[in-house]
Amino acid sequence: MKQNASKPLLRRRKPTQARAQITVDAMLDAAVKLLKRGGASSITTNRIAATAGVSIGSVYQYFPNKHALFAALHERHIRQVDAILRKRTAECAESSLEELVQAWIEGMAEAHAKDPELAELLQSEVPHRAAGTAEFSIRLHTCFRAALAPHAGSFRRKTDLDTRTFITANMVEALGHALVSRRPRGLSLTRAKAESSKAILAYLAS
Amino acid sequence: MKQNASKPLLRRRKPTQARAQITVDAMLDAAVKLLKRGGASSITTNRIAATAGVSIGSVYQYFPNKHALFAALHERHIRQVDAILRKRTAECAESSLEELVQAWIEGMAEAHAKDPELAELLQSEVPHRAAGTAEFSIRLHTCFRAALAPHAGSFRRKTDLDTRTFITANMVEALGHALVSRRPRGLSLTRAKAESSKAILAYLAS
Amino acid sequence: MKQNASKPLLRRRKPTQARAQITVDAMLDAAVKLLKRGGASSITTNRIAATAGVSIGSVYQYFPNKHALFAALHERHIRQVDAILRKRTAECAESSLEELVQAWIEGMAEAHAKDPELAELLQSEVPHRAAGTAEFSIRLHTCFRAALAPHAGSFRRKTDLDTRTFITANMVEALGHALVSRRPRGLSLTRAKAESSKAILAYLAS
Amino acid sequence: MKQNASKPLLRRRKPTQARAQITVDAMLDAAVKLLKRGGASSITTNRIAATAGVSIGSVYQYFPNKHALFAALHERHIRQVDAILRKRTAECAESSLEELVQAWIEGMAEAHAKDPELAELLQSEVPHRAAGTAEFSIRLHTCFRAALAPHAGSFRRKTDLDTRTFITANMVEALGHALVSRRPRGLSLTRAKAESSKAILAYLAS
DNA sequence: CATGAATGAGTGTTCATTCAT
DNA sequence: AATGAATGAACACTCATTCAT
Numbered sequence: 001m002k003q004n005a006s007k008p009l010l011r012r013r014k015p016t017q018a019r020a021q022i023t024v025d026a027m028l029d030a031a032v033k034l035l036k037r038g039g040a041s042s043i044t045t046n047r048i049a050a051t052a053g054v055s056i057g058s059v060y061q062y063f064p065n066k067h068a069l070f071a072a073l074h075e076r077h078i079r080q081v082d083a084i085l086r087k088r089t090a091e092c093a094e095s096s097l098e099e100l101v102q103a104w105i106e107g108m109a110e111a112h113a114k115d116p117e118l119a120e121l122l123q124s125e126v127p128h129r130a131a132g133t134a135e136f137s138i139r140l141h142t143c144f145r146a147a148l149a150p151h152a153g154s155f156r157r158k159t160d161l162d163t164r165t166f167i168t169a170n171m172v173e174a175l176g177h178a179l180v181s182r183r184p185r186g187l188s189l190t191r192a193k194a195e196s197s198k199a200i201l202a203y204l205a206s
Numbered sequence: 207m208k209q210n211a212s213k214p215l216l217r218r219r220k221p222t223q224a225r226a227q228i229t230v231d232a233m234l235d236a237a238v239k240l241l242k243r244g245g246a247s248s249i250t251t252n253r254i255a256a257t258a259g260v261s262i263g264s265v266y267q268y269f270p271n272k273h274a275l276f277a278a279l280h281e282r283h284i285r286q287v288d289a290i291l292r293k294r295t296a297e298c299a300e301s302s303l304e305e306l307v308q309a310w311i312e313g314m315a316e317a318h319a320k321d322p323e324l325a326e327l328l329q330s331e332v333p334h335r336a337a338g339t340a341e342f343s344i345r346l347h348t349c350f351r352a353a354l355a356p357h358a359g360s361f362r363r364k365t366d367l368d369t370r371t372f373i374t375a376n377m378v379e380a381l382g383h384a385l386v387s388r389r390p391r392g393l394s395l396t397r398a399k400a401e402s403s404k405a406i407l408a409y410l411a412s
Numbered sequence: 413m414k415q416n417a418s419k420p421l422l423r424r425r426k427p428t429q430a431r432a433q434i435t436v437d438a439m440l441d442a443a444v445k446l447l448k449r450g451g452a453s454s455i456t457t458n459r460i461a462a463t464a465g466v467s468i469g470s471v472y473q474y475f476p477n478k479h480a481l482f483a484a485l486h487e488r489h490i491r492q493v494d495a496i497l498r499k500r501t502a503e504c505a506e507s508s509l510e511e512l513v514q515a516w517i518e519g520m521a522e523a524h525a526k527d528p529e530l531a532e533l534l535q536s537e538v539p540h541r542a543a544g545t546a547e548f549s550i551r552l553h554t555c556f557r558a559a560l561a562p563h564a565g566s567f568r569r570k571t572d573l574d575t576r577t578f579i580t581a582n583m584v585e586a587l588g589h590a591l592v593s594r595r596p597r598g599l600s601l602t603r604a605k606a607e608s609s610k611a612i613l614a615y616l617a618s
Numbered sequence: 619m620k621q622n623a624s625k626p627l628l629r630r631r632k633p634t635q636a637r638a639q640i641t642v643d644a645m646l647d648a649a650v651k652l653l654k655r656g657g658a659s660s661i662t663t664n665r666i667a668a669t670a671g672v673s674i675g676s677v678y679q680y681f682p683n684k685h686a687l688f689a690a691l692h693e694r695h696i697r698q699v700d701a702i703l704r705k706r707t708a709e710c711a712e713s714s715l716e717e718l719v720q721a722w723i724e725g726m727a728e729a730h731a732k733d734p735e736l737a738e739l740l741q742s743e744v745p746h747r748a749a750g751t752a753e754f755s756i757r758l759h760t761c762f763r764a765a766l767a768p769h770a771g772s773f774r775r776k777t778d779l780d781t782r783t784f785i786t787a788n789m790v791e792a793l794g795h796a797l798v799s800r801r802p803r804g805l806s807l808t809r810a811k812a813e814s815s816k817a818i819l820a821y822l823a824s
Numbered sequence: 825c826a827t828g829a830a831t832g833a834g835t836g837t838t839c840a841t842t843c844a845t
Numbered sequence: 846a847a848t849g850a851a852t853g854a855a856c857a858c859t860c861a862t863t864c865a866t
Contacts (some may be wrong), residue, residue: 009296018309039333044839046849055848056841066840127245127331136389159401163393167381167405170388174380175373181342182376187369195365203405251857261831295864338859451745457861458828467827468862478861533725539657539743543728571813575805579793579817582800586792587785594755594788600783607777614824615817663836672836673852684836 022071024062026052031073040125045069057183067127074128077119078136080113085140089147097151101172102198104144105193108176116181144169147199147206156206173202229276230268232258237279238270238324240362246331271337280334283324284342287317291346295353303357305397307378311399314382322387350375351393354410362412377406436474437561438464440485452537486540489530490548498554502560508565513584513612515557517605520588523561528593556581560616567570568618576616585610620629631686641724642680642690650736658743663687663819684739685747685769692746695736696754699729707765715822720815722793727811734799762787766822774824781820789818 014055030051033112045066065071088107092100110117122128145165152161179192236257240249253274255262269275294313298306318325328334351371358367385398444462457478475481500519502528504512519540524531534540557577564573591604599607648669652661667674681687690741695708706725730737740746763783770779797810 027264039335041333045841046839049849057843057848058843060846061846123330124364125333127247129245141310141390157404159238162390163397164395165396166384166390170380170384171377171405174376176370178376184372187372191369192372195369196374198412199377199405199409202408206404206408248857255832263831263860264829266858267829331849416654438746442829451747453745456859461828461858469689469827469864472862473825494806498674514637535742537745541657552801569816575813576803578796578802578805578810579813582792582796586788590788591785596780596784598782601782604784607785608746610775611789611817611821614820618820662834664834667853678837678852679850746858778835 008093011160013080020062023054023058024206027054027059027062027069028073028076035121036117037123038048040121040127045137056165064192068143070126071132073126075132078132081108082136082140084111084141089143089184092147097113097154097204098197100147100151101204102193102197105176105179106173107198108172109180109189109193112180119177120181140167141165151204155204168200171196171203175199208229213351226268229258229260229264233265233275234282235258235270236280238321241327241331242323246333249332273333276332276334277338279332280328281338283328287314287325288342288346290317292349293350298353303360303408303410304403305410306353307410308399308403309404310405311382311385312320314378315386315395315399318386319382325383326387333378340379347371347375350378357410361410374406377402377409381405435464435466435470438485439471439474439481440488441483443485447533447537448529448602451534452539455538460505474489474609477513482538482540483544485538486534490544493520494548494552496523498555501555504559509616510613511610512559512563512604513616514609516584517591517608517612519587520584521592521601521605524592531589532593535579553577553581554582563616567616578613580612583608583615587611638680641670641672641676642779645672645677645680645687646691646694649687653743654735655738658745661744667788671751672769685745688744688746689750691744692740693750695740699726700754700758701766702729704761704811707761710765715772716815716819718765718769719818719822720811722790723794723797723811723814723818726790727798727807730795730798737795738799759783761789773822783822786818789814789821793817 027048030048031043033051034047043061048055048069049059059069061073063072085104088103089100092103095103106143126186145161148168149161152164156162175196179189179196183189183192225235230377233254236254239257242331251265252262254275255265257267265275267283269278290313294309295306298309301309345359351367354371354374356365358370381402385395389395389398439460442460443455445463446459454491457470461471464471471481475484494601497516497596500515501512502516507515520595560580561573562578566574567576587608591601591608595601595604619808645666648666649661651669652665663677664674667677668688670677678686702721702725706721707718710721713721763779766783766786769780770782773782794813797807797814799809801810
C-alpha cells in the first residue's frame with residue numbers, strides 16, 4: 001500500500017548513498033528549522049533549498065514534490081520514536097511488567113526530550129496524509145502486544161490482548177506526549193513519569 | 207447622519223445578527239466540507255465563498271482574514287466539546303465516581319460521534335495558533351478538577367488533585383478520541399467505552 | 413467639451429443646495445484627509461464615506477464614480493486659486509506693473525499658505541485627466557493677458573502679448589509654487605517672494 | 619555547495635546582468651506603454667508582465683513590489699534628464715552665460731522631446747514617494763550653482779548664489795517643461811526657447 | 825432620499841515546479 | 846548531477862459599485 005513496500009523503490013538513491021543521505025537530512029533539517037520559525041505555512045520548497053544550502057533543483061532530485069518531503073519529515077520522526085520504543089521493549093524482554101511500562105514511558109520522554117516542540121508541530125501543523133503513520137501504528141501495536149503477552153496472566157480481568165494493547169498503547173502515547181509538552185508547572189518530570197506509569201500499571205493490573 | 211444616531215439601526219441589527227450567524231455557519235460548514243474533501247490545503251477563501259454560496263467579499267465582512275476563519279473553525283468545535291463535557295459533568299454532581307468517568311467517556315464519544323473525522327482533521331491539518339485552545343484546556347481542567355474533588359477520599363494514594371486531574375484529563379481525551387476513530391475492528395464501541403472507563407477508574411482508585 | 417458647459421447639468425443638485433454642498437464638502441474634505449494620511453492609494457470610496465460620516469450610497473448620490481470625485485477635488489482647489497488670483501488682479505487694475513506682479517506672487521503664496529502640501533499632493537498623486545485644469549489655464553491666461561496689456565508699452569522688446577503672458581504665467585505658477593513648498597532653508601518667504609517678483613519684472617522689462 | 623564558492627558563478631553573472639538590464643528595461647517600457655494608454659491606474663503588475671512578454675514571476679525577481687517598479691520608472695527618467703543637463707552644463711564650462719542658459723533650455727527640450735507626455739504623466743500620475751527625486755534635485759542644484767558661480771560678477775544685484783540658483787533652476791524646469799508640452803499654438807518651439815532663455819537671462823542680469 | 829450589506833472582477837504577490845545550461 | 850532563472854496557476858484580499866430596504 002505504501003511506496004516502500006517493494007525493493008525497486010528503495011533503489012531510488014542507492015548509488016551515492018552517503019552523500020545523498022547527508023543532503024536529504026540537510027533538507028529535512030531545514031524544513032524543521034523553518035517549521036519552528038514560522039509554522040507550516042512558512043515551509044516552502046525554495047526556502048528549504050536556501051536554508052539547506054542547496055539549489056531548488058536538488059530538492060526535486062530527491063523528492064518528487066513537496067508532499068513527499070512532508071511525508072519524509074514525518075517518517076524520519078516516526079522512525080526515531082519507533083526505534084527508541086522497540087529498543088526499550090527489547091531490553092525488557094525478561095523484566096517485570098512494571099519495568100516494561102516504565103521503560104515505555106521513559107522511551108516516550110526520551111524521544112521527545114531533545115526536541116519537545118517538534119513532535120507537537122509535526123503533529124499539529126504538517127499535513128500527514130499518507131505518511132507512514134498507519135504502518136507505524138500497526139508495527140508498534142504488534143511490538144507492544146508481544147511484550148505484554150508474557151504478563152497477561154497477571155491481569156485480573158480476562159480482557160483479550162488486542163484490547164489491552166489498544167488501550168495501553170494509547171495511554172503510553174498520550175501520557176508520554178503530555179508529560180513532556182503539556183505538563184503543568186508544579187509537576188516535575190520525574191513525578192509525571194512515575195504517575196503515568198502507575199496509571200498504566202493500574203489499568204493492566206485491573 | 208452618524209450610523210448609530212437613531213433606534214431603527216439598533217432594531218435592524220437584531221435580525222442582521224441572526225442572519226449573520228447563519229452566514230458565518232454556512233462559511234464554516236463550507237470550510238469543513240473542503241477540509242474533508244481535500245485536506246487543509248484545499249481550503250481557500252474563494253472556495254469557501256463559492257461552497258457557502260456567498261461572495262468572497264462577504265467572507266471578508268465577517269472574518270478579517272483566513273486565519274481568523276481557521277480560529278473560528280477551531281473555536282466552534284471546541285465550544286461543542288466543551289459544552290457536552292461540562293453538561294455531562296454537571297449532571298453527575300451527585301453521582302458515583304464510576305458514573306462520572308463513564309459520563310466523560312460517553313461525552314467524548316458523543317462529541318465525536320456525529321463527525322468522527324472532523325476532530326482528527328482539525329487537530330492535524332488546520333493550524334491553530336492562537337485559537338482559544340489553551341483557554342479551553344484550562345477551563346476543562348478546572349471543571350474536571352472540581353468534579354473529581356468530592357471523590358478524592360476514595361483514591362488509595364495521596365497524589366495531589368492537580369496531578370490526578372492532569373493524568374485523568376489526558377486519558378479521557380486520548381481514549382475518548384481513540385475509541386471513536388482508531389478503534390481496531392473486532393472491538394465494539396460499547397466494549398471500547400467500557401474498557402476505557404475501567405482504565406481511568408483503575409488509575410483513580412490506585 | 414466639459415460637462416458644465418450648459419445650464420441643464422447645473423441643476424443636478426439644485427433643490428437641496430445648501431445641505432448638498434455641505435455633504436459634498438464633507439466628502440471632499442474626507443478625501444483630502446485621507447490623501448494627506450496615506451497618499452492617493454489610500455483614498456477609497458468606502459473610506460471617504462466613513463471619514464465623512466456618510467453612507468457609501470450617499471457618495472454615489474453626488475458623484476457618479478470615483479473619478480468624478482477626484483475631478484471635483486481638483487476643481488475645488490483650482491477654483492480657490494483662480495478666485496484669489498482674479499481678485500488680486502482686479503485690485504491692481506490701476507496699479508503699476510511692479511504692484512501687479514507682486515500681487516500675483518502674493519496671491520500664489522496666499523493660495524498655498526493655508527495648506528502647502530495639498531497642492532503638491534493633488535498635483536502629484538491624484539490623477540487629473542479631464543479635471544477642469546485646461547479650462548482654468550485658459551481663463552487665467554486671459555485674465556493675465558488683460559492685466560498685462562496696459563503695461564505692454566513699457567516692455568523693451570516687441571514680443572507679442574500671448575508669448576509674454578505664456579512665459580509670465582508659467583513663472584508665476586512655478587515660482588509661486590516653489591517658494592512655498594521647495595524653498596531652501598536659509599531663504600525667507602519674504603525674500604523669496606521679492607526675488608520671484610524681481611525675476612518676473614526683469615523678464616517683463618526686457 | 620554554497621552559491622558563491624567558485625569562480626564560474628561570478629563569470630556567469632556578467633552575461634546575466636546584461637540580460638537582466640534588458641529584461642528590466644522591457645518591464646519599465648511596458649509600464650510606460652500602459653501609462654500612456656490608460657493612466658497610472660491601468661498599470662498592473664500582471665499587465666506589465668504580459669506587455670513585456672515575461673512572466674509575472676520574473677517581474678518579482680527584479681522588483682520586490684509594485685512600488686519599487688514605480689520608483690525605478692521615475693529613477694530612469696530622472697537619470698536621463700540629469701545626464702543631459704549635466705552634459706550640457708559641462709560643455710559650457712568656458713562659455714558665456716547666455717550660452718549656458720541656452721544650453722539648459724535646449725537640454726530640457728531635448729530631454730522631453732522624444733517623449734513629451736511621459737514626463738507629464740510620470741509627474742502627475744505615478745506616485746513618487748521615496749523615489750530619488752530629492753537627491754536628484756540637490757545634485758542638480760549643486761551642478762547649476764557651480765555653473766553659475768563664474769558668472770556671478772555680471773549679476774547687477776548682489777543676491778546670494780543659492781537664491782539665484784533656486785530661482786534659476788525653477789525657471790529652467792518650469793519653462794523647459796512648459797515650452798514642450800503646454801506651448802500655445804502660434805508660438806514656435808524655436809521662439810519659445812529663445813523667449814525662455816531671455817527670461818532667465820533677464821533675471822540673472824538683474 | 826439615505827443606508828450599508830452584498831457583490832465579484834480584479835489586484836498584488838507567492839511558490840511549487842520545470843528545464844536549459 | 847547540480848543549478849537557479851523562469852514560469853504561471855492560484856492565492857488572499859480589496860474596493861468601486863449596486864440595490865433591496
